[in-house]
Amino acid sequence: ARFSEEGHKERLEQAHQRVLAVNQKIQALSAEVQAASPGYNQLIDSSTTGERVAELLKPKEALIQILLGGEKSYGFLVQTTGVAAYEINLSGQAAKEAIGELRRAFQEDSAGRLSEYDVSAAFDLYRQLFSPVERQMAGVEELFVVPNGPLLSLPFGILVTEKPPEIRNSDYTEVRWLAEKAAISVFPSARSFVDLRAIARPSLANNSFIGYGNFVPFSTAAVERSQSALSAECREDARRLRKYHDMLRALGPLPYTDIEVKKVAQTFPKGSTTTVTGEKFTAGAVQSASLEDYRVVYFATHALLPAELECQPEPSLVTSLPAFDAEAGDGFIQLGDVLRLNLNAELVVLSACNTGGPGVETGGESLSGLARAFFFAGARSMVVSHWAVKDQPTAAIMVWMFTQLKQDPQLGRSRALTQAQLRILESARRPGREALSHPIFWGAFTLVGDGARPMTAI
Numbered sequence: 001a002r003f004s005e006e007g008h009k010e011r012l013e014q015a016h017q018r019v020l021a022v023n024q025k026i027q028a029l030s031a032e033v034q035a036a037s038p039g040y041n042q043l044i045d046s047s048t049t050g051e052r053v054a055e056l057l058k059p060k061e062a063l064i065q066i067l068l069g070g071e072k073s074y075g076f077l078v079q080t081t082g083v084a085a086y087e088i089n090l091s092g093q094a095a096k097e098a099i100g101e102l103r104r105a106f107q108e109d110s111a112g113r114l115s116e117y118d119v120s121a122a123f124d125l126y127r128q129l130f131s132p133v134e135r136q137m138a139g140v141e142e143l144f145v146v147p148n149g150p151l152l153s154l155p156f157g158i159l160v161t162e163k164p165p166e167i168r169n170s171d172y173t174e175v176r177w178l179a180e181k182a183a184i185s186v187f188p189s190a191r192s193f194v195d196l197r198a199i200a201r202p203s204l205a206n207n208s209f210i211g212y213g214n215f216v217p218f219s220t221a222a223v224e225r226s227q228s229a230l231s232a233e234c235r236e237d238a239r240r241l242r243k244y245h246d247m248l249r250a251l252g253p254l255p256y257t258d259i260e261v262k263k264v265a266q267t268f269p270k271g272s273t274t275t276v277t278g279e280k281f282t283a284g285a286v287q288s289a290s291l292e293d294y295r296v297v298y299f300a301t302h303a304l305l306p307a308e309l310e311c312q313p314e315p316s317l318v319t320s321l322p323a324f325d326a327e328a329g330d331g332f333i334q335l336g337d338v339l340r341l342n343l344n345a346e347l348v349v350l351s352a353c354n355t356g357g358p359g360v361e362t363g364g365e366s367l368s369g370l371a372r373a374f375f376f377a378g379a380r381s382m383v384v385s386h387w388a389v390k391d392q393p394t395a396a397i398m399v400w401m402f403t404q405l406k407q408d409p410q411l412g413r414s415r416a417l418t419q420a421q422l423r424i425l426e427s428a429r430r431p432g433r434e435a436l437s438h439p440i441f442w443g444a445f446t447l448v449g450d451g452a453r454p455m456t457a458i
Contacts, residue, residue: 048191050076050083056197060139061452065146065190066129068092077133078190079140086132096150098125103154106387106440117439119164119175126159126178142412142452143182146190155386156184157418158443172437173429179421179443183414185381185451188371196450200380203295205344208268208458210293212286213257213300213351214277216320256391257300260351263395264298267402268458283319283329287337292344292378295456296402303352303385304332315370317352335373343378346455347413350384351394371448381413381449393424393441405455414451421445 053063063078066088073088073095090098098121105117130137137143145156157179165174178184187193258277265273274294276285281301291297302318314335321331350370374382385394400420404411421442428437436442 046191048194050078050190052194053078053190054080054082056194058142058452061142061144062137062140063144063146063187063190063193064130064133066148066151068095068149068151075129075133077136079136084133084136088128088132090128092149095125099150099154102158103387105438106444114170114438114440116167116170117158117172119160119167119172122158123160123162123164126161129159140182142414143184144187144193144451145184146187146193152186153386155443155446156186157421157446158439169434170438171434172439173425173434175437177425177443179418183412183418183447183451185414185447185449187449188375192375193450196375196380197453200450202456203344203346203380204456205293205295206272207274207294208272209265209296209298210274210276210289210291211261211265211298211300212276212281212319213261213298214253214255215257215281215301215318216279217253254301254391256395257351260300260391260395260398261298263399264402267399267406268296279320281320283331283333283337285329286319286333287329287340292342295344295346295458296349297343297345297347297379298349298351299333300351303350317350335369338370338373338377341377343374345379346381348374348379348382349398350382351389351398352385375449379449380453381447381451383417383445383447385444386446387440387444389444390441393436394444397421397424397442397445402458406458410454412452412454414447417445417447417451 057063057078057080059080061079065076065078067074067076068090069092071091073090073092075086075088077084077086102118102121102125105115108114143156147156157177159178160175161178161181162176164176167175187196261275261277265275276289299317304316304318316332316334319329319331319333321329370384371382397417397420400423401413401416404416404419405413408416424442425437428434428441
């Protein structure tokens with residue numbers, strides 16, 4: 001067929017207009033996706049600039065990104081006044097070793113005794129990471145940290161900011177902690193800060209709180225059913241899977257989490273909460289729930305890391321697995337399951353053992369992976385733990401945090417968490433309670449996301 005020159009130009013112009021219209025629609029839909037799921041860009045690792053971060057910061061706020069390298073590392077401090085880059089005399093391997101040593105204090109021996117937390121090493125690490133910009137950080141009340149590698153496995157609040165005293169009788173009450181200087185939030189990337197601050201909208205969910213806890217340990221029948229469901233390529237892992245489930249049974253039940261979930265629920269208005277515990281707390285129950293109806297989603301359970309089994313490649317939360325219940329799921333909420341959740345949550349709490357990771361090998365990546373998944377699913381922020389947390393101090397911290405958020409609607413969530421943690425420290429100053437000043441009792445939790453934002457009214 002032959003076309004006139006005028007007809008050809010007309011068709012080109014029509015095609016051009018259609019392309020423009022499609023591009024505009026894509027941009028509009030992209031903005032809607034990012035607003036509804038603030039962490040969307042985390043999955044595609046898009047970049048941002050220091051100038052853009054500085055535009056979104058407020059006075060007395062600072063974002064610091066630390067990049068560990070082979071021989072040396074680098075830090076970037078961003079404030080409303082601009083960006084300051086500096087060299088850190090610390091290799092990635094040295095950081096890994098230092099953090100590994102610090103984390104030894106959070107492992108009890110067979111008699112249940114705690115190791116001493118090396119406050120001198122914590123002070124040395126603080127100086128290596130922050131001393132070049134310590135003067136600029138004076139007066140910062142909200143500190144946003146973007147770490148990488150092994151730094152993801154340690155809560156920054158338990159770094160020591162002044163030369164520490166000699167520790168006697170497990171008394172850390174005179175130690176000066178970074179948590180006392182600033183409320184700290186962690187971000188998986190600088191871009192996630194931009195997305196969560198510039199795009200994320202407050203949750204308009206109808207209900208306040210849904211909490212899960214007190215999982216039922218795996219029964220023998222449930223383990224056998226789980227093994228029979230293995231794919232052919234994974235069946236060689238059956239023996240290790242049985243050992244794995246034996247380990248889960250050895251971890252034992254968490255009966256206090258039933259009390260914890262219900263106590264936290266009581267800080268919210270009556271009629272706006274749901275608690276799911278015991279045998280009802282299954283993976284299937286979580287996946288089928290209308291979680292988008294809740295502003296706070298709360299899990300109090302064990303968490304497991306990847307790489308313990310070839311057939312368990314993702315970080316997981318442990319749920320009940322009643323025998324012969326096909327709707328209960330497989331006893332795990334894995335990262336892939338999280339991606340399929342539909343959340344509209346101001347805050348997701350993982351009051352679970354090791355959601356931030358128990359070690360420097362995989363723990364940091366587990367934290368980053370879980371955070372990315374929950375952000376993608378629709379969370380605005382998260383609370384995660386970095387080691388096996390103690391039942392009663394954990395419940396106290398969580399109840400105090402939500403009580404403060406209810407009493408002061410303008411209080412940022414990271415500030416509320418920090419104040420709750422420091423309240424444990426304050427109580428340790430009473431005679432006979434000094435042992436509670438050990439960081440294992442108060443320092444495990446980290447706020448991931450924009451912790452400076454206040455919560456929607458709860």
